[in-house]
Amino acid sequence: MEFRTMRAFVEVVRQGGFSPAAKAINSTQSTVSKAVRQLEDELGVPLLDRIGHRSELTAAGEIMFRRAQSMLTEREDLLLELDELRGLRRGVLRLGLPPIGSSILLAPLFVAYRERYPGIDIRLVEHGSTRLEEILLAGEIDLAASLLPVADAFEVQSVRNEPLVVLFPSRDPLAGRERVDLAMLEDRPFLLFETGFALNRIILDACQRRGFQPSVAVRSAHADFIVELVAAGLGIAFLPRMTAEQRPHPDVCTVRLDEPGTDWHLAMVWRRGGYLSHAARAWLALAKGETLTQADAQSPAEAAPSGA
Incomplete structure (x- = not known):
């Protein structure tokens, strides 16, 4: 049984078809189809029921x-461990970041990491936190960076905890308040992020605890677009305070969300029990050091975090 055929089969399932699977692994559809058929022949059982x-x-x-x-995940772990024989002079850091908050918190960290470890190739993947957790578990x-809480399948290292603010059109009667809770917002249309953003889960779970299902006017992956929709009066939106402060708008007012369990708590996460490369440990150590610097520490920590 070859890893090549297993990888083709896994991608067909994960991508939802032979054509997108071929694109994902830089192959052709016929090659992927042949690899899956070879795996079925080797095992002696059909793996896929082809319906149209x-x-x-x-x-x-x-x-x-x-x-x-x-x-496949174990194979990746094996290759990573062997690659670590070369130390941090060479290597790869495969990092997943969500669009919300990453530019503010982690862009300076990229610069510092590149200066310290110029031989490490940083391969960046950008998705919402929910999707990032899925591909992290798959070993990709x-x-x-994800929002807490996360499943027990992950180890975590906190990065930043921020309150959420509600974005109102400036003419909204609630725009002048210091704080609001979700019970006050039940009759307003919500502007949420696309499926896969953990921020949605925080908001929708809190609404459920309040006993209502909000009306969702629009979903988008872009914070700037959502701010503009709020300004146009299409609905209200939710952002971490620091993200909202980076996007001031003359027709938008921000009000602190006073609702239990709705803080935006960003953390670096990794698979519990999985192999963590030296490149990844170095990133965690530097991230921890940057956090300490903001809290009056003088310089980034050099050692990898305990328990990583």
Whole structure:
């Protein structure tokens, strides 16, 4: 059984078809189809039930998909450990960052990391936190910035805790208040981020605790666009305070959200029990040092964080 055929099969399932799978692994559709057929022939059972242009996992396929993901992740861990024999003079840091908050908090860290470790290749993936956690568990990245709380499958290192603010059109009657809670916002349309952003989960879970389901007017992946929609009077939105402060608008007012369990708490996360490369440990150490510097420490920590 070859890793090549397993990788092709896993990508077909993950990407939802042969054509997008071929694109994901820089191959052709016929090559991917042949690899999956070779794996089925080797195992002696069908893994995919091909229905027209769709393919669904068979019972055997579900078992193979679960096992193949684990084997591919273990292979990546093996290759990373062997690569560490060369130390930090060479290597790869596979890092996942969400669009919200990353530019403010982590851009200076990129500069510092590049200065210290110029031989490390930083491969950046950008998605919402929920999607980043999925690809982190699949072993495709080493670290991700995500919002707490996260599942027990992850280790965490805190980066920043910020309150949320509500963005109102300046003419809204609530725009002049110092604080609001979600019960006061039930009748207003919400402007949320796209599926995959953990900030949505924080807001929607809090609404559920309040006993209502908000009306969602628009979803977008871009904070600047959401701010403009608020200014136009389409609805209200939610951002971490520091992110909102970076996007002032003459027709938008921000009000502190006074609601339990809605703080925006960003952390670096990684797979519990998974191999953590020296490049990833160095990033965590530097991130911890940057946090300490902001809290009156004088210089970044040099050592990797304990328990990493």
